[in-house]
Amino acid sequence: MDDLDNNHCYDSWRWKPSDYNSLTEEQHLPFFVRAGMLAASVHNSQPWRVELLSQKEFILTADPEYSVVEGDPSKMGLKISLGCFLMNVEVAAEYFNYQMTYKIDDQSILVSICKKNADLSLAGEDGFFSDLCLSITDRRSNKFAYRTGLGIDRALQEIQAASSLFTGIEFHYSSEQQTIEDVSVLHQRAIRNIRSPFWRELFTWSPLLRETSCVGIPPDVFGISDRVFRVMRYFFSKFPSIVPVVMSAKDKKLIRHKTPLIGVISSSSIMGIEDGINVGRFYEFASLYAAKYNFAMTPIHAMVEDKQMNHEVSSLFGISSGFRSQMIFRFGYPVKASSHTPRMSFDDILI
Numbered sequence: 001m002d003d004l005d006n007n008h009c010y011d012s013w014r015w016k017p018s019d020y021n022s023l024t025e026e027q028h029l030p031f032f033v034r035a036g037m038l039a040a041s042v043h044n045s046q047p048w049r050v051e052l053l054s055q056k057e058f059i060l061t062a063d064p065e066y067s068v069v070e071g072d073p074s075k076m077g078l079k080i081s082l083g084c085f086l087m088n089v090e091v092a093a094e095y096f097n098y099q100m101t102y103k104i105d106d107q108s109i110l111v112s113i114c115k116k117n118a119d120l121s122l123a124g125e126d127g128f129f130s131d132l133c134l135s136i137t138d139r140r141s142n143k144f145a146y147r148t149g150l151g152i153d154r155a156l157q158e159i160q161a162a163s164s165l166f167t168g169i170e171f172h173y174s175s176e177q178q179t180i181e182d183v184s185v186l187h188q189r190a191i192r193n194i195r196s197p198f199w200r201e202l203f204t205w206s207p208l209l210r211e212t213s214c215v216g217i218p219p220d221v222f223g224i225s226d227r228v229f230r231v232m233r234y235f236f237s238k239f240p241s242i243v244p245v246v247m248s249a250k251d252k253k254l255i256r257h258k259t260p261l262i263g264v265i266s267s268s269s270i271m272g273i274e275d276g277i278n279v280g281r282f283y284e285f286a287s288l289y290a291a292k293y294n295f296a297m298t299p300i301h302a303m304v305e306d307k308q309m310n311h312e313v314s315s316l317f318g319i320s321s322g323f324r325s326q327m328i329f330r331f332g333y334p335v336k337a338s339s340h341t342p343r344m345s346f347d348d349i350l351i
């Protein structure tokens, strides 16, 4: 992070518990929104827009200008990103002993918080998420190699047990070598099937490390220097068909040899906004849990958007009929630390 200290796009990550333990009551809701802004989003598009209504309510919408056209043709990634945002808000609210609720009205979401009474906050399920608050700034999508180690299966069992708290989703996972190899082959095929406009869009969304665009995924997050990225961009403009071949071979190896476990979140194949939100909430919960216990995870999404591969994932993981896989992710202990991605400022997302 040192070399990014002067880049304002990384300011949002610089929280310390001492900063937020002294918040006044009227600073609570803006703080929860800031927590939401540190969530995962498809291509780091941060499509979230917030209208603050009062100290207890805000409206969350998705900005269509920040939807990723080629990378998220079904728009399910956009809905999932809204869910990721909501989970971070919920976790931060619980930390301060609030209960968050939301109501979906067409494409906008009315989010409310209310203080829990003292008795409720002591009861079992209430407060379940609050101890993840300190992990919000540690969470990131680590796109490098993972290794296995003690406690991985146990962690996944706990994540699976928590899945019952999220309406309308199923969660499956596997650490069997054969399944992981099968997924690596499916992923390779899915990446090879992706058309050039997707890659063009990805290159356009990715800021160079020292640029001050606060959206998109900087190349260093993929382990690529700015210089190599520029060469890749040039090659892509001349020989677009090479990129998927190189990327798919690299990813196949990463999944096959450097991924101890794969998880799949599925929900109704109708893919409504409610489904997307619950998938996103659960994904974000799992990644905060992973961050808390020093695991790493990151999605491998290409198979989800490809209809044929999606069916094949369903049969590999035994996904129920009427359900469709919405997120597939790698899980393990990180071999190498990964950087954060940039974030817009609080004022940028207010409407």
Ligand SMILES: Cc1cc2nc3c(=O)[nH]c(=O)nc-3n(C[C@H](O)[C@H](O)[C@H](O)COP(=O)(O)O)c2cc1C
Pocket: 038, 039, 040, 041, 042, 043, 044, 045, 076, 077, 078, 080, 081, 084, 139, 140, 141, 142, 143, 216, 217, 298, 299, 300, 301, 302, 340, 341
């Ligand atoms: C719906 C969705 C799909 C994603 N798909 C991928 C993917 O296919 N490959 C990948 O490396 N990261 C994927 N990501 C992770 C994003 O790249 C990541 O959340 C974003 O860059 C922000 O970085 P952060 O999670 O480290 O904060 C996905 C995230 C979401 C919410």
